Amino acid sequence: xxxxxxxxxxxxxxxxxxxxxxxxxxxxxxxxxxxxxxxxxxxxxxxxxxxxxxxxxxxxxxxxxxxxxxxxxxxxxxxxxxxxxxxxxxxxxxxxxxxxxxxxxxxxxxxxxxxxxxxxxxxxxxxxxxxxxxxxxxxxxxxxxxxxxxxxxxxxxxxxxxxxxxxxxxxxxxxxxxxxxxxxxxxxxxxxxxxxxxxxxx
Numbered sequence: 001x002x003x004x005x006x007x008x009x010x011x012x013x014x015x016x017x018x019x020x021x022x023x024x025x026x027x028x029x030x031x032x033x034x035x036x037x038x039x040x041x042x043x044x045x046x047x048x049x050x051x052x053x054x055x056x057x058x059x060x061x062x063x064x065x066x067x068x069x070x071x072x073x074x075x076x077x078x079x080x081x082x083x084x085x086x087x088x089x090x091x092x093x094x095x096x097x098x099x100x101x102x103x104x105x106x107x108x109x110x111x112x113x114x115x116x117x118x119x120x121x122x123x124x125x126x127x128x129x130x131x132x133x134x135x136x137x138x139x140x141x142x143x144x145x146x147x148x149x150x151x152x153x154x155x156x157x158x159x160x161x162x163x164x165x166x167x168x169x170x171x172x173x174x175x176x177x178x179x180x181x182x183x184x185x186x187x188x189x190x191x192x193x194x195x196x197x198x199x200x201x202x
Contacts, residue, residue, distance in 0.1 A: 007033070056088075059130065061106035061123050063088045071104060078102040080139040084127065084160065085146050086110055086153070090184040094146060099193040102144070105130065110152040111159060119159070128163060135167060144199055145173040148183055161202040171202045 003011060007029060014025035032040055056062070057069040064070070071077065071091070081102030085091055091104050107122045119125075131141055143164055147153035161171040175198030184192070 056106075060104045061088070061108060061126070062091050062104055076101075080134065081142045081144060082127070082131065082134075083144045083146050085184070086148060087185075090146065093184045093187065094192060094196070097189050097193040097196060099196045100144075102142075107147075107156070110147065110150075111156045112152050122156075124160060124163070127160070128167075131164060131167060131169060135169075140170075141167075142170040142172060144196075145171065145202065146184065146196075147173075157202060172199045173202055174199045 002008070010029040010032070011022075011025045014020055014028040015022060017025075020028070032043070053065055054063050055065065055067060057064045057072055058067045059072045060069065062069050062071060078101050082105050083094065083100055083102055084105045084107060085094070086107055086109060088106050091106065094100050094104075105123065105127050107124065107127075109117055109122050111117060111119065111122070127143075131143065134141055143160075145157040145160070147157055157173055164171055174192075174195040187195075
């Protein structure tokens with residue numbers, strides 16, 4: 001028996017979420033149909049509000065409600081250290097450790113030639129421009145790569161290290177206290193703290 005069209009569409013929408021398979025999508029859809037109207041409305045309103053009010057910071061590309069974001073304008077943070085991450089959620093993961101006190105730059109993905117993702121698809125040019133501007137202001141820069149320890153993560157780190165080398169930047173990466181193929185967002189705080197403390201030169 002096939003689902004009626006509106007229910008099938010709802011199941012399909014939930015299945016687009018990462019890590020959600022057909023059975024879980026069906027369970028979510030059935031739950032929402034049976035939930036009280038106010039709960040459904042709260043979910044819909046929250047999603048619409050998030051999509052409408054959350055923007056990307058013009059400097060670091062982190063999620064925020066006003067640009068530049070609070071992390072970029074915080075003068076207490078180290079101005080000469082930039083931590084490069086794959087996604088906005090990685091910033092939240094690293095901030096939970098309270099071990100990093102510099103600033104961030106969100107790439108928006110990783111280089112992946114097999115998927116057609118090249119340098120122009122990522123926030124690499126804005127990183128280079130940002131680093132050059134900081135150097136012009138007299139700062140000796142360190143760029144720390146905190147990318148997932150995967151093949152694409154390693155390739156991205158090495159590519160950007162080569163781009164930054166002519167600028168005289170000290171490039172480092174977090175230590176591999178993280179499992180190969182793992183995601184920063186799923187790592188515990190202690191593992192991330194040790195990875196930050198043990199960062200290595202590239």
